[in-house]
Each structure stands twice: as C-alpha cells, then as structure tokens.
Amino acid sequence: MSDAETHSAPLDAESFRRHGYALIDWIAQYRESLPTRSVQHTTTPGAIRERLPATAPEQGESFETVLRDLDAIVMPGIVHWQHPGWFAYFPANSSYESILGELASAGLGVQGMLWSTSPACTELETHVLDWLVHALGLPAQFLSTGSGGGVLQDTASSAALVALVAARERATNFASDARGLSDTQARLTAYTSDQAHSSIEKSMRIAGLGKEALRIIPSDASGAMRTDLLHERMASDRASGLQCAFVTATTGTTGINGFDDVRAIREVCRRHTHTQPLWLHVDAAMSGTAALCPEFRFVVDGAECADSWCFNPHKWMPVNFDCDAMFVANRSELVRALSVLPEYLRNSATESGSVIDYRDWQIPLGRRFRALKLWFVLRSWGLEGLRKMIREHVSMAQELAARIRASTHLHLVVEPKLNLIAIAHNDGDTSTEALMQRVNATGHSFVSHCRFAGSEQDRLVLRVSIGSLSTKREHIDLLWRELSLR
Amino acid sequence: MSDAETHSAPLDAESFRRHGYALIDWIAQYRESLPTRSVQHTTTPGAIRERLPATAPEQGESFETVLRDLDAIVMPGIVHWQHPGWFAYFPANSSYESILGELASAGLGVQGMLWSTSPACTELETHVLDWLVHALGLPAQFLSTGSGGGVLQDTASSAALVALVAARERATNFASDARGLSDTQARLTAYTSDQAHSSIEKSMRIAGLGKEALRIIPSDASGAMRTDLLHERMASDRASGLQCAFVTATTGTTGINGFDDVRAIREVCRRHTHTQPLWLHVDAAMSGTAALCPEFRFVVDGAECADSWCFNPHKWMPVNFDCDAMFVANRSELVRALSVLPEYLRNSATESGSVIDYRDWQIPLGRRFRALKLWFVLRSWGLEGLRKMIREHVSMAQELAARIRASTHLHLVVEPKLNLIAIAHNDGDTSTEALMQRVNATGHSFVSHCRFAGSEQDRLVLRVSIGSLSTKREHIDLLWRELSLR
Numbered sequence: 001m002s003d004a005e006t007h008s009a010p011l012d013a014e015s016f017r018r019h020g021y022a023l024i025d026w027i028a029q030y031r032e033s034l035p036t037r038s039v040q041h042t043t044t045p046g047a048i049r050e051r052l053p054a055t056a057p058e059q060g061e062s063f064e065t066v067l068r069d070l071d072a073i074v075m076p077g078i079v080h081w082q083h084p085g086w087f088a089y090f091p092a093n094s095s096y097e098s099i100l101g102e103l104a105s106a107g108l109g110v111q112g113m114l115w116s117t118s119p120a121c122t123e124l125e126t127h128v129l130d131w132l133v134h135a136l137g138l139p140a141q142f143l144s145t146g147s148g149g150g151v152l153q154d155t156a157s158s159a160a161l162v163a164l165v166a167a168r169e170r171a172t173n174f175a176s177d178a179r180g181l182s183d184t185q186a187r188l189t190a191y192t193s194d195q196a197h198s199s200i201e202k203s204m205r206i207a208g209l210g211k212e213a214l215r216i217i218p219s220d221a222s223g224a225m226r227t228d229l230l231h232e233r234m235a236s237d238r239a240s241g242l243q244c245a246f247v248t249a250t251t252g253t254t255g256i257n258g259f260d261d262v263r264a265i266r267e268v269c270r271r272h273t274h275t276q277p278l279w280l281h282v283d284a285a286m287s288g289t290a291a292l293c294p295e296f297r298f299v300v301d302g303a304e305c306a307d308s309w310c311f312n313p314h315k316w317m318p319v320n321f322d323c324d325a326m327f328v329a330n331r332s333e334l335v336r337a338l339s340v341l342p343e344y345l346r347n348s349a350t351e352s353g354s355v356i357d358y359r360d361w362q363i364p365l366g367r368r369f370r371a372l373k374l375w376f377v378l379r380s381w382g383l384e385g386l387r388k389m390i391r392e393h394v395s396m397a398q399e400l401a402a403r404i405r406a407s408t409h410l411h412l413v414v415e416p417k418l419n420l421i422a423i424a425h426n427d428g429d430t431s432t433e434a435l436m437q438r439v440n441a442t443g444h445s446f447v448s449h450c451r452f453a454g455s456e457q458d459r460l461v462l463r464v465s466i467g468s469l470s471t472k473r474e475h476i477d478l479l480w481r482e483l484s485l486r
Numbered sequence: 487m488s489d490a491e492t493h494s495a496p497l498d499a500e501s502f503r504r505h506g507y508a509l510i511d512w513i514a515q516y517r518e519s520l521p522t523r524s525v526q527h528t529t530t531p532g533a534i535r536e537r538l539p540a541t542a543p544e545q546g547e548s549f550e551t552v553l554r555d556l557d558a559i560v561m562p563g564i565v566h567w568q569h570p571g572w573f574a575y576f577p578a579n580s581s582y583e584s585i586l587g588e589l590a591s592a593g594l595g596v597q598g599m600l601w602s603t604s605p606a607c608t609e610l611e612t613h614v615l616d617w618l619v620h621a622l623g624l625p626a627q628f629l630s631t632g633s634g635g636g637v638l639q640d641t642a643s644s645a646a647l648v649a650l651v652a653a654r655e656r657a658t659n660f661a662s663d664a665r666g667l668s669d670t671q672a673r674l675t676a677y678t679s680d681q682a683h684s685s686i687e688k689s690m691r692i693a694g695l696g697k698e699a700l701r702i703i704p705s706d707a708s709g710a711m712r713t714d715l716l717h718e719r720m721a722s723d724r725a726s727g728l729q730c731a732f733v734t735a736t737t738g739t740t741g742i743n744g745f746d747d748v749r750a751i752r753e754v755c756r757r758h759t760h761t762q763p764l765w766l767h768v769d770a771a772m773s774g775t776a777a778l779c780p781e782f783r784f785v786v787d788g789a790e791c792a793d794s795w796c797f798n799p800h801k802w803m804p805v806n807f808d809c810d811a812m813f814v815a816n817r818s819e820l821v822r823a824l825s826v827l828p829e830y831l832r833n834s835a836t837e838s839g840s841v842i843d844y845r846d847w848q849i850p851l852g853r854r855f856r857a858l859k860l861w862f863v864l865r866s867w868g869l870e871g872l873r874k875m876i877r878e879h880v881s882m883a884q885e886l887a888a889r890i891r892a893s894t895h896l897h898l899v900v901e902p903k904l905n906l907i908a909i910a911h912n913d914g915d916t917s918t919e920a921l922m923q924r925v926n927a928t929g930h931s932f933v934s935h936c937r938f939a940g941s942e943q944d945r946l947v948l949r950v951s952i953g954s955l956s957t958k959r960e961h962i963d964l965l966w967r968e969l970s971l972r
Contacts, residue, residue, distance in 0.1 A: 009866050011583055013518050016510070020507075020586060021506075021507050023589055023593070024506035027506075028499040028503050043605050048606050049609045052613050055617055056618075060870070062866075070590065074610065074858075078594060079604045081603075089830070092595060094594075096496065096497040096506075098592070099593055102592040103588070104509060104512075104556065106580055106585040106589070107517075108564060109568045109578060111575075111807065117565055118565045119563040120534050120562070124560065124563075126535070128542075135541070154852075155850035165692055176694060177697065178697060180696030180698070181668045181696070182671055182674070188668070199826075199850075202849075204666075210666025210669065212665050213665075320592045321595070321597065321852055338688065338692075341684075342684040354532075363644060363692065365643050366800075376549075378543070381496050382495065448830060
C-alpha cells in the first residue's frame with residue numbers, strides 16, 4: 001500500500017476521527033453535487049465485480065485506499081435516490097439528521113431485543129411512536145398507554161407479515177401456532193385490492209396461507225378497493241366454508257396513490273365475522289406522512305377501524321431506510337403470536353411484566369437502535385418543518401397536474417390527492433413508453449411506471465412521485481420540459 | 487430555543503459538517519470512556535420516558551440541544567455492549583470501520599431491492615460474500631459463480647425463516663406456496679436440537695408449520711445433537727405418515743457453544759428422504775467467524791452437506807448490527823419461494839436474467855447498502871487482522887478455562903472449543919446464581935446465563951462469552967477476581 005505511514009488498521013480513535021471527518025465531508029459534497037449528476041447509474045451487469053479483486057486482502061489496507069475505491073468502483077454503480085430529479089418509485093429520504101441518527105446508533109452499538117439490554121432503546125421508541133400517534137391524528141387505541149402501541153419494523157413488508165401472522169392466530173385461536181395450519185385444517189382467506197403492494201402476496205406465501213387464498217379485489221376508477229366486490233367475494237367464500245381472516249387496506253397505493261375507504265371495508269368485514277373479528281391492516285407506507293398536515297388527514301380516515309396501521313418514515317418523512325412505524329390496537333395478540341422466551345433471555349425486568357420487549361413484536365430477535373434517527377428528525381425539523389416540506393411537495397405536484405390537465409397530448413390517469421402524479425399519453429402505451437424513456441435518458445429526471453385500468457382499459461402509466469428533499473420547482477420545470485414535448 | 491443564532495433546521499451541508507464532526511468526536515470519546523463506565527444501565531422502567539415531553543416539538547430545535555439530550559436522557563438507559571467487560575450473550579462488535587460503513591450507506595441513501603436500483607449495492611454484496619466463502623473455507627457450492635450464492639439478511643432469525651420457507655416449498659413441490667398448507671394437507675416436520683436458537687421455533691410458527699411440528703432432539707454432554715435420537719424420531723415420524731422436511735444444525739450453540747455433527751446429521755437425513763431431500767440449514771451465527779483461522783476450520787465441517795449456511799458478521803466479526811451472511815447451495819429454490827414481480831418493478835436488467843435481484847432472497851422488498859460496512863471491515867482489517875483478533879479472544883478464553891479447571895469451587899460445564907466458557911458452581915444453582923449476581927454488581931463485568939444438562943442434571947450455567955473488541959487480559963483478570971472468590 002502506498003500510504004503505510006498513515007496506516008492504522010484496525011482504526012484507533014484518532015484515525016477514526018480523521019476518516020470520520022473526511023467521510024462527513026464526502027457525504028456533504030456528495031449531496032451538494034447531486035444536481036450536477038445524472039440520476040441513473042452508468043454501469044452494466046458485472047462491470048463492478050470485474051474491478052474488485054477475487055479474494056479479500058490478507059493484510060489490512062489504508063482507509064484512504066478504501067475511500068478512494070468508494071469513489072472509483074462503487075459510485076459508478078449508484079443510482080442517486082437523493083437526487084432532486086428523483087421521481088421514480090417512492091422517495092427514500094435520508095436527511096442529514098437521520099444520517100447522524102444512524103451514525104449515533106452504530107456508534108453506541110447496542111441491542112434492543114429486550115428492555116433490559118438497553119432500556120433507552122425501547123423507551124425512546126415507544127415514546128416517539130406515541131408522539132406520532134398524536135402528530136398524525138391517529139386514534140388513541142394505538143397509544144402504548146392503553147392496550148396498543150407502536151413498534152419500528154424494518155419495512156412495511158415485515159409489518160404486513162407480522163400482522164398477518166397475528167390475524168392467522170386470532171382466526172385459529174392459536175391452534176396453527178401450536179399445531180400448524182395443516183393440522184387445524186383451517187381454510188383461511190385474506191383480501192386486498194389489485195392495487196395493494198406485492199408484500200401482501202409475499203406475506204401470504206411466507207405465512208403458509210398460499211397466494212391463492214389471497215383474494216384480489218378489483219379497484220374502482222380512483223384506485224380504491226371496490227367494497228361491493230369485497231362483500232360479494234367474502235359472501236361466496238363463506239358459502240364455500242372458508243373463513244375470512246385478514247384484510248389489507250391501502251391508503252396511498254404504490255401505483256397511482258389510490259385510497260381505500262377503510263371505514264367501508266370495516267363495515268363489510270363486520271358482516272362477515274366468523275368466530276373472531278377479521279384482522280384489518282392498513283398500509284399507508286408512503287402517504288402516512290402527509291397526515292402530519294391537518295388538511296391531509298384524510299390519509300388516516302378510518303384508522304380507528306384498524307387492528308394494525310403502518311407507514312414508512314423512511315419514505316416521505318425524512319428518516320433514512322430502514323424505518324417502518326407500525327401501530328397495533330391490541331398488542332397482546334401480536335406479542336403472543338411472536339413471543340419466545342428461552343432461558344438465556346430471562347431477566348427480572350421481563351418477568352416483572354412492566355416493560356416492553358420488542359423482540360416479541362417482530363420477526364428477528366436482534367434489533368438496533370432505530371428510534372434515535374426518528375427522534376433526531378422530529379426534534380430538529382419540528383412538526384412545522386415537516387409540514388412545510390409536505391406542503392411544498394404537494395403543491396409542486398398539484399402544479400404539475402394542472403399542466404398535464406392543460407396538455408393536448410397527455411392526461412391524468414387519476415386526479416392526484418397528494419404528491420404522486422399518474423400520467424398517460426393520449427396516443428396510448430407506445431407513446432407513454434417512449435415518453436418515459438426520453439425523460440429517463442435526460443439524466444436530470446428519473447420516473448417509473450405502473451399499469452392501471454380504473455374505469456378504462458388497462459394502460460401504461462408514467463408515475464411522477466414528488467418527494468425528494470432536494471426537489472425544487474426548477475427540477476419540476478426540467479421534467480415538464482421533456483413531458484411537454486410532443 | 488436558546489441557541490437560535492446557530493440554529494439551522496433542517497440541517498444544511500455546513501451545519502451537517504459541524505454536527506457530524508461533533509458526533510464523530512462524541513463516538514470516539516464514548517468508545518474511549520468505556521473502560522471507566524459501568525457496563526449496565528442505571529435506570530428503572532419508565533424513567534427515561536418520564537424525562538421526554540409528551541408530544542413532538544412543533545418548531546425545530548437546535549441540534550446542539552438534541553445531542554445534549556442524547557447524553558442527558560438516553561445514555562443512562564444504555565447498556566454498554568462495546569464495553570471491555572462485555573461477557574454476556576454474544577459480542578455485537580461495532581468497529582470503527584463498520585460505523586463508517588453504516589455512515590456511508592446512510593449518506594448514499596440508496597435502495598438495493600433490484601440490481602437496477604443501484605447495481606453497486608448488489609454486486610459488492612455478491613462479491614464480498616464470495617470473498618467470505620473463500621476466507622472461511624466454505625465449499626464452492628456457496629459461490630455465486632455456480633448455482634448458489636450469498637445474501638445479507640438482517641439476522642440469523644430471518645435466514646432461518648427464509649430457509650424454512652424454501653424447505654417447505656421443496657417438500658410440497660411449491661403446492662403450499664400456491665394453495666396454502668391446509669389445502670395441501672402436507673404434514674411436514676422439522677428437527678433441531680434442544681440447544682438450537684429460539685428463532686427456529688419462531689420460524690416454524692411464522693411459516694404456519696406450528697411449534698409442535700418442530701422436533702426438539704436432545705443433545706449429548708458436549709451440547710451436540712444426538713444423531714441416534716434424530717434417526718429414531720425421523721423413523722417414528724415417517725411411520726406416522728409425516729414428511730421430514732427441514733433440519734437445522736447449530737455449529738456453536740447459544741448456550742454453551744456446542745457443535746452439531748453436520749455430516750452425521752446429513753447421513754441421517756439421507757435415510758429419511760421423502761420424495762425430495764430434506765433441507766439442511768446450518769446456523770453458525772456466532773462461531774462462523776472463527777473459520778477465518780485454519781486451526782478453527784472445524785466450525786465449517788460438513789458445510790458441504792448444507793442447503794443453507796449462515797453466520798453473523800455482526801457478532802464476532804466486527805461489522806455492526808445488522809449483518810447476517812447467508813449462503814445457499816441452490817439459489818433457484820430460495821428465489822422461487824420468495825420472488826414477486828409486480829409491474830412497477832419490471833425493468834430490462836431483471837428481464838435479461840443476467841443480474842441478481844436480492845429482493846427475491848429476503849422477506850422485505852427494500853434493502854439498504856449493508857455490504858459497504860462488510861467491505862470496509864474486510865479491507866481495513868485484512869484477513870490477518872481478523873485472525874489476530876479471533877486468536878486473542880480464544881486464547882484469553884482458554885486461559886480462563888484453565889483457571890476454572892484449577893478452581894476448587896467452580897467447574898467447566900463443557901470443555902470450551904473457542905471463546906465461550908460455561909461455568910457452574912460446585913455447590914449448585916443457588917451458588918452459581920449468587921456468583922453471577924456478584925459479578926454483574928461490580929459494574930466492570932457483565933455475564934449472562936443459560937441452563938444445560940449434558941450428561942448430568944439440568945443446571946444453571948454462568949456464560950462468559952469473550953469477544954468484545956476492547957477486551958484485554960486485564961479485563962479477564964478483573965472478572966476472574968470475582969469468580970475466584972469463594
């Protein structure tokens with residue numbers, strides 16, 4: 001290695017400081033450079049691996065070398081999710097505050113599997129999630145001070161899976177937990193709309209219920225689940241001797257940001273209750289953040305009907321991935337479905353019953369101190385700071401929607417409620433596809449797609465999801481310049 | 487707020503630099519202060535929450551205030567897992583290099599769900615996991631260049647769950663994936679020893695197989711699964727019309743670091759193959775790291791018999807949580823069991839079939855850039871640096887074991903193979919319990935416990951797990967001072 005004189009491996013405190021400062025600078029420079037970068041990567045399959053040696057080094061290398069390779073080898077294969085022209089998928093905001101929260105969590109290096117293994121890790125999480133119940137206007141059933149409470153999962157996928165497992169056990173009175181689904185011969189069904197996230201089907205498969213037991217209910221022209229068809233399907237399933245066990249409503253769908261009517265869904269569920277009420281889970285992964293603004297509280301409409309409700313602060317709220325906030329109305333069912341207590345984890349705090357042990361609210365045993373970054377963001381931004389960000393994104397989106405409405409060659413596939421604009425070319429899929437490719441070839445903007453039928457024929461949709469922290473009106477103007485070209 | 491003049495919320499690049507440097511310093515100071523701290527927290531249930539305001543702030547607060555509260559409110563509730571006197575549970579090493587890797591990952595803020603959403607995130611992961619196959623002496627079946635490959639999971643719990651789901655689908659020829667376990671009426675059984683990690687039972691429950699279908703096979707005096715009893719149980723299960731589907735072997739058990747004989751287990755499995763071979767998963771969560779040293783390669787003995795094999799770089803190898811390295815011999819079964827492809831994720835790279843999309847190797851859809859921290863550690867430490875660390879821990883552990891052997895009031899419950907010492911008091915459980923409480927009351931050392939029978943009566947065991955990066959002989963001496971008092 002070239003700089004052996006400065007080489008301290010493993011790093012000591014002094015060299016950690018030096019390289020830590022350098023990396024902080026590197027991140028700040030990277031973030032400031034984003035507007036000048038092309039959003040997309042510049043690599044081809046295998047090209048990054050080709051630049052890496054075939055085996056790990058025997059001797060430690062200087063950290064300067066590692067950071068040089070971060071630039072030389074890794075960066076060409078990075079897609080810039082924090083770019084101001086990031087309109088694809090959903091935002092994945094990693095604010096400076098949350099980066100520092102993640103850094104503090106890594107620096108402490110504690111495990112929060114039990115209250116006793118770092119009480120602050122558990123108590124800060126419970127508390128900050130109670131803050132969010134108030135801040136989002138969620139119902140009191142989700143407060144930890146009653147029978148419910150919040151927990152941080154890695155993603156909404158995991159939240160859906162643990163909700164489904166709890167639902168399965170409620171439906172079988174914990175018989176499948178003990179003896180397995182085959183033995184109980186429970187014939188459980190679950191319901192969600194054709195706009196629901198793929199994680200719902202994946203959860204069904206992981207939990208042993210099978211994908212065919214998930215009934216995909218068509219959505220209406222706005223992307224909301226057709227509750228009349230939900231009712232029909234539940235009725236026919238019950239007539240066939242099946243037991244309706246689980247429904248996922250989506251408030252802010254992935255494709256076109258449609259909103260299910262949670263209260264109407266609960267009403268249908270009530271009509272088809274078996275021995276136990278159906279478990280109603282609400283996935284508000286992206287749009288949940290908007291409920292911080294009173295004028296967007298429609299996002300939490302019907303949350304009082306939900307057994308579980310989740311959203312991702314790691315999407316629009318600027319907390320870096322991973323951070324899904326999940327709330328349950330009755331924590332005892334979730335905990336019973338997921339609790340294990342081997343001898344090596346027994347401790348007096350757990351046995352006192354006066355503490356939360358979050359290992360029993362999630363799939364893994366171990367957990368890191370995720371609440372720190374959420375706390376850092378909430379305190380540094382304040383609720384007003386977050387509301388300002390949300391309002392700016394929604395207002396930019398609505399301005400873009402107005403331009404689409406006035407366009408002679410494009411149209412809105414649905415009327416946008418928040419920050420996601422669903423666009424199609426008047427000349428059909430081929431033109432929409434060509435438009436998307438042209439936008440993405442510019443390098444200054446990156447959009448993604450979905451398919452949506454609504455009241456018309458299924459068609460290709462160009463999605464513009466506006467939520468990056470660095471996006472300003474000038475970036476929407478750049479995007480519009482491409483979109484407006486015929 | 488008191489320091490509004492320095493207050494920039496949200497942080498801009500300049501204030502991020504300033505607070506970032508300060509937090510880097512804070513971490514370095516914290517790490518250097520560890521030997522002078524008491525390992526345990528100093529709080530009681532609810533005491534941290536009492537110091538937090540009831541609602542989130544409306545206006546952003548200065549970051550100085552947040553960092554002050556980190557010291558004032560959070561730190562009293564921290565258990566110091568990085569302390570030199572950390573002998574409890576397992577190590578959770580968060581090296582300076584891995585902290586910087588986590589920082590870089592948060593700074594980039596990319597999603598690695600698909601190759602196309604940041605190719606470097608996928609390719610570096612695949613490549614570094616291939617490095618580990620070579621470095622640990624694992625069989626070539628786990629290399630990505632053949633039919634297998636590696637993936638980073640959050641924890642060994644999730645690795646066990648996805649292995650079990652793949653096993654379940656192999657056993658039912660993907661019928662349960664489609665129609666659910668009830669409909670297939672498959673009567674699947676799984677096997678593990680009474681020393682296996684609690685996540686195996688939890689996986690059975692999540693996957694719908696039920697805890698009773700997990701056969702807990704007794705272990706021998708060394709803590710290894712009794713393969714004669716495994717054979718008997720499989721034979722009787724098959725005679726009852728059940729289908730043996732999944733076995734988890736543990737190489738380095740949680741309680742007393744026992745090692746299952748993986749090859750002998752595979753031999754038993756071969757005798758009880760149904761239409762498909764049983765899936766054999768090996769959990770080497772803590773001890774896997776030791777295989778970096780040729781003299782400890784017994785840890786990977788029999789890995790060539792495994793369908794999946796995992797260990798946690800976030801335990802003994804100094805990569806901060808979460809980071810579980812999982813290897814599969816045949817990636818197509820895992821991918822088929824977990825793959826989803828909604829329209830909004832379709833892309834040309836995926837359709838070319840020439841890339842890995844790691845979303846299909848795990849439970850969640852989203853994933854952060856975990857490979858960076860593993861890469862940082864492997865490069866900065868080098869394999870020789872890691873071997874030196876492992877050898878020092880093992881040598882300290884063996885020296886402590888020699889002291890226990892010579893003791894008049896303590897004995898070794900099993901002969902230690904690596905870095906975990908299992909101790910009992912000659913006068914029985916009450917004395918072992920008193921000893922443990924005395925050690926933990928010192929503040930300079932923290933041990934945990936388990937129960938183990940072996941060839942004798944079930945008894946309480948004081949575990950000394952030696953693996954913290956900061957532990958030196960003087961810290962073992964401090965521990966020994968307490969242990970040696972009658």
